[in-house]
Amino acid sequence: xxxxxxxxxxxxxxxxxxxxxxxxxxxxxxxxxxxxxxxxxxxxxxxxxxxxxxxxxxxxxxxxxxxxxxxxxxxxxxxxxxxxxxxxxxxxxxxxxxxxxxxxxxxxxxxxxxxxxxxxxxxxxxxxxxxxxxxxxxxxxxxxxxxxxxxxxxxxxxxxxxxxxxxxxxxxxxxxxxxxxxxxxxxxxxxxxxxxxxxxxxxxxxxxxxxxxxxxxxxxxxxxxxxxxxxxxxxxxxxxxxxxxxxxxxxxxxxxxxxxxxxxxx
Amino acid sequence: xxxxxxxxxxxxxxxxxxxxxxxxxxxxxxxxxxxxxxxxxxxxxxxxxxxxxxxxxxxxxxxxxxxxxxxxxxxxxxxxxxxxxxxxxxxxxxxxxxxxxxxxxxxxxxxxxxxxxxxxxxxxxxxxxxxxxxxxxxxxxxxxxxxxxxxxxxxxxxxxxxxxxxxxxxxxxxxxxxxxxxxxxxxxxxxxxxxxxxxxxx
Numbered sequence: 001x002x003x004x005x006x007x008x009x010x011x012x013x014x015x016x017x018x019x020x021x022x023x024x025x026x027x028x029x030x031x032x033x034x035x036x037x038x039x040x041x042x043x044x045x046x047x048x049x050x051x052x053x054x055x056x057x058x059x060x061x062x063x064x065x066x067x068x069x070x071x072x073x074x075x076x077x078x079x080x081x082x083x084x085x086x087x088x089x090x091x092x093x094x095x096x097x098x099x100x101x102x103x104x105x106x107x108x109x110x111x112x113x114x115x116x117x118x119x120x121x122x123x124x125x126x127x128x129x130x131x132x133x134x135x136x137x138x139x140x141x142x143x144x145x146x147x148x149x150x151x152x153x154x155x156x157x158x159x160x161x162x163x164x165x166x167x168x169x170x171x172x173x174x175x176x177x178x179x180x181x182x183x184x185x186x187x188x189x190x191x192x193x194x195x196x197x198x199x200x201x202x203x204x205x206x207x208x209x210x211x212x213x214x215x216x217x218x219x220x221x222x223x224x225x226x227x228x229x230x231x232x233x234x235x236x237x238x239x240x241x242x243x244x245x246x247x248x249x250x251x252x253x254x255x256x257x258x259x260x261x262x263x264x265x266x
Numbered sequence: 267x268x269x270x271x272x273x274x275x276x277x278x279x280x281x282x283x284x285x286x287x288x289x290x291x292x293x294x295x296x297x298x299x300x301x302x303x304x305x306x307x308x309x310x311x312x313x314x315x316x317x318x319x320x321x322x323x324x325x326x327x328x329x330x331x332x333x334x335x336x337x338x339x340x341x342x343x344x345x346x347x348x349x350x351x352x353x354x355x356x357x358x359x360x361x362x363x364x365x366x367x368x369x370x371x372x373x374x375x376x377x378x379x380x381x382x383x384x385x386x387x388x389x390x391x392x393x394x395x396x397x398x399x400x401x402x403x404x405x406x407x408x409x410x411x412x413x414x415x416x417x418x419x420x421x422x423x424x425x426x427x428x429x430x431x432x433x434x435x436x437x438x439x440x441x442x443x444x445x446x447x448x449x450x451x452x453x454x455x456x457x458x459x460x461x462x463x464x465x466x467x468x
Contacts, residue, residue: 030356035420040354053356055460077392138467139311142457147333156416157309160329167327167420195343233323252432252460254468 166194346404
């Protein structure tokens with residue numbers, strides 16, 4: 001009898017420990033790695049995969065334009081320095097964060113993307129919102145599948161962003177949130193009104209976008225005169241790719257303001 | 267002898283109680299085992315403002331559209347977005363910068379499950395993982411989700427600390443059966459942003 005009790009006890013303890021430790025986290029390494037540009041990124045290694053959390057925010061968080069400019073120059077130069085990566089793994093697909101030379105309107109953006117031949121490759125849009133006399137980076141629209149029509153998706157991202165702006169303005173005007181703390185409501189959200197309000201108080205532009213494309217295409221894009229920067233951690237990709245890993249780059253910094261008003265920085 | 271038996275019985279009782287409390291929690295936490303319930307396109311915006319009573323509020327709005335139905339969009343499942351606050355996108359340690367305040371959604375039959383640190387809740391001391399700075403907002407009837415229709419989830423948080431943190435937005439279904447191999451969390455993330463509480467944007 002005692003043996004069964006002890007066995008039950010041991011099983012119970014193992015179950016609780018496994019739950020807290022997390023069975024799925026076994027065999028996974030997480031740490032921080034500095035890239036050649038001096039930026040610190042978090043890296044997760046599990047099985048054959050390496051996930052690089054690309055976070056070049058240190059150049060931006062204090063709003064230092066000089067630092068940002070140096071980062072752009074360093075990244076542009078790195079594409080030449082890592083030609084061997086492009087030559088060896090040029091057909092492999094990676095994610096990159098792309099900054100055009102200047103802000104684009106949402107009307108301009110679809111044809112801009114098509115002219116670059118990126119209609120299939122584009123995966124995300126970073127919006128700059130001009131409101132109260134300043135540009136804010138407030139939202140990020142994502143396209144999971146290229147089956148989603150580009151024009152329709154861009155139109156939707158634009159509209160959803162206006163909706164957020166309107167929702168924000170209406171929240172400011174509201175004397176108090178309609179409901180008690182920790183409550184839940186599904187009715188107090190007038191979509192048409194919020195879009196209308198958003199349109200009346202803000203202008204929304206495309207300030208950056210993300211793409212998923214073969215390295216060769218990313219390299220070619222970095223040379224286009226319309227593009228200020230194609231950002232992806234080339235040296236880290238090389239390091240882990242050469243170690244035989246499958247490398248996935250995930251951008252986690254979307255608050256970096258690279259463009260200034262409507263100036264062309266190229 | 268009697269004392270020994272009593273001691274073991276107490277331990278078994280404690281272990282059993284822990285198990286009973288843990289297993290349902292593992293169930294409600296859900297599993298990310300497939301990407302087929304990912305929206306085809308989605309947008310995430312963040313606004314910060316001070317409300318008339320002087321509180322700083324951060325609002326995170328998620329818009330989602332599904333081009334096709336997931337295998338899990340049927341009776342018997344829940345579908346939710348988790349808004350999980352951690353130290354960074356690479357470090358899943360909880361970061362207590364927010365308290366959930368309010369939520370809005372046009373998802374059918376909405377559900378909200380607030381899992382946050384609360385010093386008055388003894389369960390947070392006994393089972394800290396149920397107080398992991400997470401709020402789940404979704405639907406109890408995912409079978410009613412319509413394809414090619416935009417759904418929004420707007421979550422209001424009161425800001426406790428204006429500090430850097432990461433918001434991990436993770437879609438999940440409950441219950442799910444198969445588990446994706448490591449690093450499974452990377453597949454489960456819909457989006458993750460290293461950002462700051464009390465500021466607009468990412």
